[in-house]
Amino acid sequence: MIESLLVLVVLAGIAYLIIKNYHPALSLITGALVLLFFAVLLGHPLYPAGEGTGLAFFDIFLKFKDTIIAQVSSAGIVIMILFGYSGYMNVIGANQVAVNILVKPLQKIKSKALFVPLVFLMGNLMSLVVPSASSLAIILMAILYPMLASMGISSLTAAGVIAMTATIMPTPLGADNVIAAQTLGYDLLTYVAWNAKISIPTLLIMAVVHYFWQKYCDKKEGDSAFITIEDDGLGKQEESDTPKIYALLPLLPLILILVVGITSMFVKGIQMDIFVLTFISFFIAVAFETIRHRSYKKIQDSAAEMFKGMGQGFSQVVMLVVGGSLFTTAVQSLGIIDNLMASVESSASAGLVTTLIFSGATTLFGILSGGGLAMFYAVIELIPDIAAKAGIDGILITLPMQMIANLARTISPVAAVVMIVASTVGVSPVRILKRTSVPTIIGIICVIVLSILLLPY
Numbered sequence: 001m002i003e004s005l006l007v008l009v010v011l012a013g014i015a016y017l018i019i020k021n022y023h024p025a026l027s028l029i030t031g032a033l034v035l036l037f038f039a040v041l042l043g044h045p046l047y048p049a050g051e052g053t054g055l056a057f058f059d060i061f062l063k064f065k066d067t068i069i070a071q072v073s074s075a076g077i078v079i080m081i082l083f084g085y086s087g088y089m090n091v092i093g094a095n096q097v098a099v100n101i102l103v104k105p106l107q108k109i110k111s112k113a114l115f116v117p118l119v120f121l122m123g124n125l126m127s128l129v130v131p132s133a134s135s136l137a138i139i140l141m142a143i144l145y146p147m148l149a150s151m152g153i154s155s156l157t158a159a160g161v162i163a164m165t166a167t168i169m170p171t172p173l174g175a176d177n178v179i180a181a182q183t184l185g186y187d188l189l190t191y192v193a194w195n196a197k198i199s200i201p202t203l204l205i206m207a208v209v210h211y212f213w214q215k216y217c218d219k220k221e222g223d224s225a226f227i228t229i230e231d232d233g234l235g236k237q238e239e240s241d242t243p244k245i246y247a248l249l250p251l252l253p254l255i256l257i258l259v260v261g262i263t264s265m266f267v268k269g270i271q272m273d274i275f276v277l278t279f280i281s282f283f284i285a286v287a288f289e290t291i292r293h294r295s296y297k298k299i300q301d302s303a304a305e306m307f308k309g310m311g312q313g314f315s316q317v318v319m320l321v322v323g324g325s326l327f328t329t330a331v332q333s334l335g336i337i338d339n340l341m342a343s344v345e346s347s348a349s350a351g352l353v354t355t356l357i358f359s360g361a362t363t364l365f366g367i368l369s370g371g372g373l374a375m376f377y378a379v380i381e382l383i384p385d386i387a388a389k390a391g392i393d394g395i396l397i398t399l400p401m402q403m404i405a406n407l408a409r410t411i412s413p414v415a416a417v418v419m420i421v422a423s424t425v426g427v428s429p430v431r432i433l434k435r436t437s438v439p440t441i442i443g444i445i446c447v448i449v450l451s452i453l454l455l456p457y
Helices: 002-019 024-041 059-092 094-106 112-126 133-150 155-162 175-184 188-225 244-248 252-264 274-293 296-303 305-333 336-345 351-369 373-390 395-411 416-425 429-454
Strands: none
Touching: 002 024, 002 336, 024 059, 024 305, 024 416, 059 094, 059 133, 059 274, 059 296, 059 305, 094 133, 094 244, 112 133, 112 155, 112 188, 133 155, 133 252, 133 416, 155 188, 155 416, 155 429, 175 188, 175 373, 175 395, 188 395, 188 429, 252 274, 274 296, 296 305, 305 416, 351 373, 351 395, 351 429, 373 395, 395 416, 395 429, 416 429
């Protein structure tokens, strides 16, 4: 009980600081350290016996160090390289050339707001080969955000839609689908087919909701919904003599990701690494610059922006992700998640009630932690027995839980993808959450309703 109250108080404090425009990363880190302090004080060890520093309170900062290392060595380094590449594209004028070429034909379309559902659906399609919501958001913020803003679509509309582009897609390549199918005893393609019956109608409904919700928000917020290109984190290039072929360079990492992703479906042993593919794109861009300028000094000066951009990505985004991850670790250290899972596991009185309990718990966990898949992977082994006790097919619990886990992060203030988009645009995460809230809630409701109506009992 004390632990739950502590989490609620600290979470409210963090929310207050973020709303008041205090530094979000420092707010999250401070809140997480406070929770870790109380975890130690209340007798919850942060490390197993024989590990850690040997001094319980020093373990708090060791946990902080381990979180930084874990994030930088995984998603963090990808975020940094993508930030660096985007910065380099700005310096050599490639982003502006791409924007100019893409915007020109699109500007002839009268109803620009129609691009909102199109971008949402296209972004979700891209998530088939770029499964990381954070990485996909960075790519789309670099490529699509300037284009949408230049077309007259508000910055917050563009950012809100991009924050939701990696949600639910029926794919046999998804690790969550593979694990669920194996655990429940389903053929993988059969399980994915059931997934498609829920996810595709939900995505189409969410696309329509996006159109009307973003339009309503723009009307309510007026000029404050627009942030000029010069003021956001992407920057705007002056008109230059940059060759038009440079328009391909900002798209090059995405093109390589798509090519490798599709190839890996037919040729075994080929793996996609966004870091490697982005560095390949960088050196291809340097080769273009070498041919264009034939000046090693000028090429070297512009190429150095790659590493400056990586530093910017670390300070602006990676530390935000570290803060969110550390906060989640602190909540887990207090035993809140274990208690939640224990109460959910013991509730198997009826099929419908069980489905709703798991869906609700996943939503709550996703909002608190920034992603519900951790809970999904933790309890997936328990679902067959729980479903048997409730007298239902395990897929009725698994599929809604799995989809909600992917949707809930878009309404979490500590989700990496929300913080990345907010930081890139230069606004509070709360303003992004306002744009994602209604489409996400409608999506969660659709998943639950369609699952109850269409999935086998």
